[in-house]
Amino acid sequence: MSLASIIILVILGLVGIGLYALLITRNLIKVVIGLQMMVKGAILALVLAGRLSGQVNLGQSLALTVVVADTIVAVIALALAVQIRRHCGTLDLNDLATLRR
Amino acid sequence: MDVSLLTSLWVALPLLSSPVIYLIGRLTVRRTPHKANPAGWLAVAALAIDAILLALTVDANNKGIATAFKFGDVVMRADGISFVLGGSAVLLGLLVTIFSLQYMAGEEGEEKYYALLTAMIGTIVGLGCTRDLFNLWVWFEAMAITSYMLVAFYREQPASLEAGIKYLVQSAVGSTLVLLGIALVFASTGSLDLDHIMLVTQSGSTLLLAAGALFLIGFGVKAALVPMHTWLPDAHSMAPSGISAMLSGVVIEAGLVALLRVMGAISGSSLAWGWLLLGFGLLNMTLGNLLALRQTQVKRLLAFSSISHVGYMLVGLGLAVTYGLHDGAAGAFFHLITHALMKGLAFLAVGALMYGLYLANHKHDALMVDDLNGASKRYPLAVFGLSIAVLGLGGLPPLAGFMSKWQIFVAGAEAQSTAALVIVIYMALNSVLSLGYYAPLVNRMYRKEPSPVILTGKRIGWQISLPLVLLTAAVILLGVYPTALSWLTDTAATSLLALFGAI
Amino acid sequence: MVYAVGAGAIYAAQFHLLSHSIFKALLFLGAGAVIHSVGTRDMRLMGGLGKQMPLVRTVFVIGALALAGIPILNGFWSKELVLEGGLANGPLWMYILMVSGAGLTAFYTCRMVSMVFFGEPRTHLHGHDAGTAMKIALIPLAFGALTSWLLAGPFSHLLGEESLPFHGVHTLTTLHILEEIISIPTLIALLVVALGLLAWWQRGRLGWMAKAFNWLGWSAEHSFGFEAINHAIVNGTQATGEGLRVTQTGQLNWNVMGILIGLLAVLATLIIFGLGA
Amino acid sequence: MWWQVIIAIVTLGCAVEAIRAKKLLVSAMWLAGTSALVALLLYILGAPEIAVIELSVGAGLVTVLFVFAINLTGEAAPPFRSLIPKPLAWVVIAITTGTLIWLNLPMLGASLPDVQGLTFQAAFWENRQVDGWLQIVLIFTGALGLLGLLADEKPHQDDEEVSA
Known part of the structure; x- marks a missing residue:
């Protein structure tokens, strides 16, 4: 098994596990954890893509931007979660479904 | 002025002015808490200057001077599509900012609202110009980040927070899927430049097929393709009305443009892309219309109608991509512009009513359809604007919406194929169906007895009225002179066909 | 026309x-x-x-x-x-x-x-x-x-x-x-x-x-039954509209499921129709 | 090669544990572990710079943020039944990842060419400088968003709520 194939399986594994978390978890914080898991897969994917095309440093600089951007997304998501806890009194997604139909 | 400097200024000015707006606004609030916040006026000034820069750039482009600049390895080039998207963003943004002068006055964190709104407009303009696959994602993500807080701006309203987190999670999933697609394209072509990718794309590559699927879904979340649309009605109905107008009029279209750019680059990999666009278009139209039919909240109804209108654009673009029809693309871009105007007008008019009925009385209730009864008696201008907007959206001649839909119909007829003909007839039926929920609104506003809420409504000021008047005039004028914008939509259509390698 | x-x-x-x-x-x-x-x-x-x-x-x-x-x-x-x-x-x-x-x-x-x-x-x-x-x-x-x-x-x-x-x-x-x-x-x-x-x-x-x-x-x-058909269409459409509203569950999990279903549908379409081209 | 396989398996194991853990804090710790192992994989791939950043930001900063947020919101209530039936979620995820792996088959056997071209500094600061500038925009707007969401609420609003 080559390194590339191992990494590809890890990438898809992380994305799959992250998506699974988004499907079954009902806690908002854990949803954000699932998102972060997917992003880790994407970072690996970009670096691997760079490596496969012989431009690993280009891949790295893309991944750096992704790290920054998705950390900000996580920060805002957590801030929203805190605010939701404060004003809705819950983090359960089942209770956060007042907007429907 | 040097054209490339001009173009870069057009992109950068909103982004540069955003921190200035925030800082000045913040300092004023600190020193004199009871004075009116200058942030709004600063944003109006910045966007007005940006509109002038836009005009100059367009002028240079029409003279045949390449409106491009290079930033490191990343090429930014303004073409027809950039002007359609960026122009809608700047102009609608300007009107929304003027509208917000009264609508948002006295809200907590006003300066953040204007700073983020200006930054969002800048990111949309940049998104339209960039020619680099990864840079496109960065602009896209920046646009998303600026809009998260704007959607959840009423941070003490549970509903608005709920809408914000749903929007955030879904669009974050989408953008991660896009990243995976970018990695696939980067790995298989070794390049990030869209023009270069197009040259080296071969058909039948399964990697590029997977990448295309990820792009379609990832950007499709932002463009509200069914079944990724579920965030849209929540976000659009809970955001402040000005932001609803921006989201509906420009942001979902920005998702569409981003999708077109990357799909164009890898379109050589398969023939199915155009059909996928058509399929999503029909799905969007049907579901958007059917779900709008029984809505009781006005803003939610308009949000679902946005879903169906994305469907019209997708069908136009799909026809263009599948059959290489210039008219399909021109119609779709024309519809993009008219939809921005009509939906902007609709949301702003609803916002004006909400302001008069609720916000001015310090209430945050949702505007229900029943609240509109007899509103024409008290708010003739807003009601007229809303009526023109929804009738235009329903495709009644001679309003702008009819002309743009008609162009897409004509493109379908030009395709000279039974499938395209069936699609056109289906679209026409959908238009009729959409009148089934637009027309009762108008009827209600003009012919019913005023509801008690209406009678207690407050007056609305000129800041709210001015954008309504301008947008109403634009919707009517574009209906009467649809050719006024054909130079722009034609350029955009040419750019699109060039993207998909049809020329 | x-x-x-x-x-x-x-x-x-x-x-x-x-x-x-x-x-x-x-x-x-x-x-x-x-x-x-x-x-x-x-x-x-x-x-x-x-x-x-x-x-x-x-x-x-x-x-x-x-x-x-x-x-x-x-x-x-x-x-x-x-x-x-x-x-x-x-x-x-x-x-x-x-x-x-x-x-x-x-x-x-x-x-x-x-x-x-x-x-x-x-x-x-x-x-x-x-x-x-x-x-x-x-x-x-x-x-x-x-x-x-x-x-x-x-x-x-x-x-x-x-x-x-x-x-x-x-x-x-x-x-x-x-x-x-x-x-x-x-x-x-x-x-x-x-x-x-x-x-x-x-x-x-x-x-x-x-x-x-x-x-x-x-x-x-009897208007060729058009009246009745008309009625049926209007009622049917309204009922479909009402019925479809259930799909807007408002639950984030199902919303993400929508994204995945979309992805699967596109992948399936591409594999069935796209590979040949 | 076998040790690479083991690292990969442990990484995925950490990720699974992060989802399975009942307590949120534990979950966050497993996420930090996943992040550290991803950093290791990045290093193995020949990307030491981003590995360091992932280690400090992904495993460090983000974990701190999670801990903060969990402290502010309190631990989760005992786990509920999920809204989507778990078998359905399983099947959908399995089909999706399976299809993606199948489409990626041509890449699985790819060999990794030697690293060439730019240094990381040149790639980031020169080639991709627009991304760098945009990071500033991202950070600025992110900070504004954070401030907007979490800044102290004006007291008079609370007064109104109390009086109402």
């Missing part, structure tokens, strides 16, 4: 739209005058009204002939243009369907005109003639129905340059358009129209046929 656009004959569609708007306005206004005068909408109760309201009768006949596509009137020219555009670009069966439609139109217009304005009064309806205002509205329209086809050239000019430049409408002179219209397919269409007229004329002799078509008359009385 839809047929014409579908077949790519944009100009024909627009031209027919113009003619249609003129003669339909004429017919509607004429019918309005009649209804105003006798106070009922039921055609079967009318009859012999022509004597009481000669002017309305005249213009109504003009409008009806235009609708039926009788030569010289504007409906003839534009309808022929549509049919020809269809023959050139569309499938043949559609053309045949359209021509038969034209024949049917001729038949029912004649029936309508004869029932309302000619023959013996069926009931004692005391109609009075239309008012002056109504006449003033009707006369220019009748004139338009007679002559608007002469404007074919200028109209194509207008379309070609002003409003629909994208669609490649060729600017043609009136004469050219008229020449194009008069051709063999036109004669066929005229023949069918004439057949429709004949069928009405000889309706007495076609008694056996009428009997065979009795069920048609019965169903026509």
Whole structure:
């Protein structure tokens, strides 16, 4: 098994596990954890893509931007979660479904 | 002025002015808490200057001077599509900012609202110009980040927070899927430049097929393709009305443009892309219309109608991509512009009513359809604007919406194929169906007895009225002179066909 | 009209739209005058009204002939243009369907005109003639129905340059358009129209046929079930709309599921249809 | 090669544990572990710079943020039944990842060419400088968003709520 194939399986594994978390978890914080898991897969994917095309440093600089951007997304998501806890009194997604139909 | 400097200024000015707006606004609030916040006026000034820069750039482009600049390895080039998207963003943004002068006055964190709104407009303009696959994602993500807080701006309203987190999670999933697609394209072509990718794309590559699927879904979340649309009605109905107008009029279209750019680059990999666009278009139209039919909240109804209108654009673009029809693309871009105007007008008019009925009385209730009864008696201008907007959206001649839909119909007829003909007839039926929920609104506003809420409504000021008047005039004028914008939509259509390698 | 656009004959569609708007306005206004005068909408109760309201009768006949596509009137020219555009670009069966439609139109217009304005009064309806205002509205329209086809050239000019430049409408002179219209397919269409007229004329002799078509008359009385179908469609659509609202669960988990289902659908489509290309 | 396989398996194991853990804090710790192992994989791939950043930001900063947020919101209530039936979620995820792996088959056997071209500094600061500038925009707007969401609420609003 080559390194590339191992990494590809890890990438898809992380994305799959992250998506699974988004499907079954009902806690908002854990949803954000699932998102972060997917992003880790994407970072690996970009670096691997760079490596496969012989431009690993280009891949790295893309991944750096992704790290920054998705950390900000996580920060805002957590801030929203805190605010939701404060004003809705819950983090359960089942209770956060007042907007429907 | 040097054209490339001009173009870069057009992109950068909103982004540069955003921190200035925030800082000045913040300092004023600190020193004199009871004075009116200058942030709004600063944003109006910045966007007005940006509109002038836009005009100059367009002028240079029409003279045949390449409106491009290079930033490191990343090429930014303004073409027809950039002007359609960026122009809608700047102009609608300007009107929304003027509208917000009264609508948002006295809200907590006003300066953040204007700073983020200006930054969002800048990111949309940049998104339209960039020619680099990864840079496109960065602009896209920046646009998303600026809009998260704007959607959840009423941070003490549970509903608005709920809408914000749903929007955030879904669009974050989408953008991660896009990243995976970018990695696939980067790995298989070794390049990030869209023009270069197009040259080296071969058909039948399964990697590029997977990448295309990820792009379609990832950007499709932002463009509200069914079944990724579920965030849209929540976000659009809970955001402040000005932001609803921006989201509906420009942001979902920005998702569409981003999708077109990357799909164009890898379109050589398969023939199915155009059909996928058509399929999503029909799905969007049907579901958007059917779900709008029984809505009781006005803003939610308009949000679902946005879903169906994305469907019209997708069908136009799909026809263009599948059959290489210039008219399909021109119609779709024309519809993009008219939809921005009509939906902007609709949301702003609803916002004006909400302001008069609720916000001015310090209430945050949702505007229900029943609240509109007899509103024409008290708010003739807003009601007229809303009526023109929804009738235009329903495709009644001679309003702008009819002309743009008609162009897409004509493109379908030009395709000279039974499938395209069936699609056109289906679209026409959908238009009729959409009148089934637009027309009762108008009827209600003009012919019913005023509801008690209406009678207690407050007056609305000129800041709210001015954008309504301008947008109403634009919707009517574009209906009467649809050719006024054909130079722009034609350029955009040419750019699109060039993207998909049809020329 | 839809047929014409579908077949790519944009100009024909627009031209027919113009003619249609003129003669339909004429017919509607004429019918309005009649209804105003006798106070009922039921055609079967009318009859012999022509004597009481000669002017309305005249213009109504003009409008009806235009609708039926009788030569010289504007409906003839534009309808022929549509049919020809269809023959050139569309499938043949559609053309045949359209021509038969034209024949049917001729038949029912004649029936309508004869029932309302000619023959013996069926009931004692005391109609009075239309008012002056109504006449003033009707006369220019009748004139338009007679002559608007002469404007074919200028109209194509207008379309070609002003409003629909994208669609490649060729600017043609009136004469050219008229020449194009008069051709063999036109004669066929005229023949069918004439057949429709004949069928009405000889309706007495076609008694056996009428009997065979009795069920048609019965169903026509019940609006061919259109009323019921209409009702069903409206209710069905509303119910579907209401039912679909369940899909908007508001639960984030299901929303993400939507994204995944979309991804799967696109991947499946691409694998099935996309790999070959 | 076998040790690479083991690292990969442990990484995925950490990720699974992060989802399975009942307590949120534990979950966050497993996420930090996943992040550290991803950093290791990045290093193995020949990307030491981004590995360091992932270690400090992904495993460090983000974990701190999670801990903060969990402290502010409190631990989760005992786990509920999920809204989507778990078997359905399983099947959908399995089909999706399976299809993606199948489409990626041509890449699985790819060999990794030697690293060439730019240094990381040149790639980031020169080639991709627009991304760098945009990071500033991202950070600025992100900070504004954070401030907007979490800044102290004006007291008079609370007064109104109390009086109402």
